[in-house]
Amino acid sequence: xxxxxxxxxxxxxxxxxxxxxxxxxxxxxxxxxxxxxxxxxxxxxxxxxxxxxxxxxxxxxxxxxxxxxxxxxxxxxxxxxxxxxxxxxxxxxxxxxxxxxxxxxxxxxxxxxxxxxxxxxxxxxxxxxxxxxxxxxxxxxxxxxxxxxxxxxxxxxxxxxxxxxxxxxxxxxxxxxxxxxxxxxxxxxxxxxxxxxxxxxxxxxxxxxxxxxxxxxxxxxxxxxxxxxxxxxxxxxxxxxxxxxxxxxxxxxxxxxxxxxxxxxxxxxxxxxxxx
Numbered sequence: 001x002x003x004x005x006x007x008x009x010x011x012x013x014x015x016x017x018x019x020x021x022x023x024x025x026x027x028x029x030x031x032x033x034x035x036x037x038x039x040x041x042x043x044x045x046x047x048x049x050x051x052x053x054x055x056x057x058x059x060x061x062x063x064x065x066x067x068x069x070x071x072x073x074x075x076x077x078x079x080x081x082x083x084x085x086x087x088x089x090x091x092x093x094x095x096x097x098x099x100x101x102x103x104x105x106x107x108x109x110x111x112x113x114x115x116x117x118x119x120x121x122x123x124x125x126x127x128x129x130x131x132x133x134x135x136x137x138x139x140x141x142x143x144x145x146x147x148x149x150x151x152x153x154x155x156x157x158x159x160x161x162x163x164x165x166x167x168x169x170x171x172x173x174x175x176x177x178x179x180x181x182x183x184x185x186x187x188x189x190x191x192x193x194x195x196x197x198x199x200x201x202x203x204x205x206x207x208x209x210x211x212x213x214x215x216x217x218x219x220x221x222x223x224x225x226x227x228x229x230x231x232x233x234x235x236x237x238x239x240x241x242x243x244x245x246x247x248x249x250x251x252x253x254x255x256x257x258x259x260x261x262x263x264x265x266x267x268x269x270x271x272x273x274x275x276x
Contacts, residue, residue, distance in 0.1 A: 001029050001030060001031075002023075002029075002030045002031075002250050002251075002252055003030070003031045003032075003033060003111070003250070003251045003252065004023060004025065004030065004031070004032050004033070004248045004249065004250055004251070004257075005032075005033040005034075005035065005114075005116070005218050005234065005236060005248065005249045005251055006019070006032060006033070006034050006035065006236065006246070006247070006248045007035050007220045007227075007235075007236030007237045007238055007240075007246065007247045007248075008035060008036065008037040008064065008220040008221065008223070008236075008237040008240070008241075009034065009037065009038050009039075009042070009048055009240070009246065010037055010038075010039065010040060010041045010042040010045075010066065010240065010241035011038075011039050011040060011041060011042025011043055011044050011045035011047075011048050011085055011241070012042040012043070012044070012048075012240045012241055012246060012261065012262075013042075013043075013044035013047040013048045013051065014044065014262055015240050015245075015246045015259045015260075015261060015262060016048065016051075016246060016259075018259045019246050019248055019257065019258075019259035022257050022259060023248055023250070023257045027055060027057070027058045028058070030058065031058055031059065031060070032055075032058060032059035032060070033059070033060055033061070033109075033111060033114075033116050033218065033251075034052070034059060034060070034061035034062070035061075035062065035064070035116065035117075035118055035218065035219055035220030035221070035236055035237065036061060036062045036063050036064025036065075036066075036067055036118035036175070036220060036221070037064035037065065037066040037067060037118065037220060037221065037237075038052055038061065038064070038066075038067060039066060039067060039070055039085075039086060039089065040066035040069065040070065040084060040085055040086050041066070041083060041084075041085055041241045042085060042240075042241045043085065045085050045086055045088060045089055046088040046089045046092055049089060049098050049102075050094070050098070053097075053098060053101050056101075060109055060111065060116070061105055061109075061116075062105065062106055062107055062108060062109050062116050062117055062118050062174075063102065063105050063106070063107055063118065063175065064118040064119070064175055064220065064221060065118065065119070065175040065176050065221070067102055067105075068150055068171065068175060069084075069086075070086050070089060070090075070099070070102070071099055071102055071103060071141075071146070071150060072147075072150035072151065072152070073086065073090065074090060074095065074096075074099045075146060075147045075150065076147065077147045077150055077151035077152070077153070078150070078152070079152045079153065103141055103142050103146065104142060106134065106138055107134040107137055107138055107170075107171065107174045107175065108130055108131060108134035108174060110127075110131070110215075113214065113215050113216060114215070114216050114217075114218055114251060115127060115130075115215055115216070115217050115218070116218050116219070117130075117174055117217065117218075117219050118174060118175045118219060118220055118221050119173070119174060119175050119176050119177045119178065119219060119220075119221040119222070120173060120174070120177035120178065120204040120205065120219060120221075121173065121174070121177075121204065121209075121211070121217065122173045122177070122180075122184045122204075123180065123182070123184050123204060123207035123208065123209050124184055124209070124210070125173075125209070125210075125211070126209075126210045126211050126212070127211050127212060127215060130174075130211075133166075133167075133170040133174075134170065134174060136163070136166065136167055136170065137149070137167035137168075137170045137171050137174070140163065140164060140167050145164060148160050148161075148164050149164055149167055149168060149171070172186060172188075173186070175221070176188065176221070177204050177221075178190055178191065178203065178204065178221070178222050178225075179194075179197050179201040179202060179203055179204065180201060180202070180204050180207070181200040181201055181202075182200065182207060184207075187201045191222075191223075191224060192224050193224040193225065194206075194225065203225075205217070205233055213232060215232065216231075216232045216233065216234060217232065217233050217234070218234045218236065218249075218251075219234070219235055219236070219237075220235070220236050220237035221237055222235060222237055223237045223238070223239040223242060223244075224239075225237070226238050226239070226244075227247050227249075227256065227258075229249070229254060229256070234249060234254075236248075236249060238258065239261075240259075240261045241261070242261075243261045244260075244261055245258040245259055245260045245261055246258065246259045246261070
């Protein structure tokens with residue numbers, strides 16, 4: 001029995017299946033942990049989402065910003081662009097079922113000594129604080145105020161209510177954070193490698209934190225960071241959708257497996273043309 005953590009899939013379904021063949025994945029024996037962003041940008045978002053739901057008995061996942069974008073679009077509050085590849089999901093007969101299933105997924109997940117999150121954690125958060133903030137946001141996502149939680153067109157300074165405002169801040173950290181200052185203020189526009197950061201910003205994981213040191217954080221989201229394996233930190237977004245590869249890490253022995261991308265489905269951002 002093995003547990004494999006897999007980085008952002010982004011609709012690269014063919015590479016996912018090839019990667020699972022490469023590791024010898026068995027649904028009745030092994031477990032998958034997915035770092036979020038199952039869909040969008042890649043060519044087979046619908047196939048990926050349907051596959052994940054069919055295999056929910058042997059996988060666990062956290063929501064990423066692109067998964068939330070799909071939910072927001074289905075709820076009528078998403079702001080898409082020409083790079084989106086989610087129309088096949090929105091037009092599918094089982095779209096309502098898939099969206100309802102996604103809305104039940106967590107934003108932060110603990111599996112033994114591992115915490116799975118899509119992007120990052122605020123430097124001031126302990127694991128317990130992060131867990132509570134994630135649960136607050138998940139409760140709203142699953143309820144009647146989900147559209148307010150996810151809408152992107154809220155004017156600056158407008159409050160949607162203390163609970164929703166707080167949950168929106170939590171979601172920003174959990175699904176979009178890469179770099180921040182010492183107070184945890186996020187550099188929302190930065191997507192490049194850490195070497196390109198300028199003061200006062202650092203990677204979120206390089207600031208002092210009250211979090212326990214006996215747990216390991218597994219995350220994705222930061223393609224320019226590529227695979228990074230530290231004692232208590234594992235980054236797994238290796239930019240498959242940007243013509244690089246899809247990565248899986250077997251948590252029991254930290255063996256790394258990678259499947260090269262078949263095609264670049266979207267224009268590659270300049271920041272990702274060279275690996276850090």
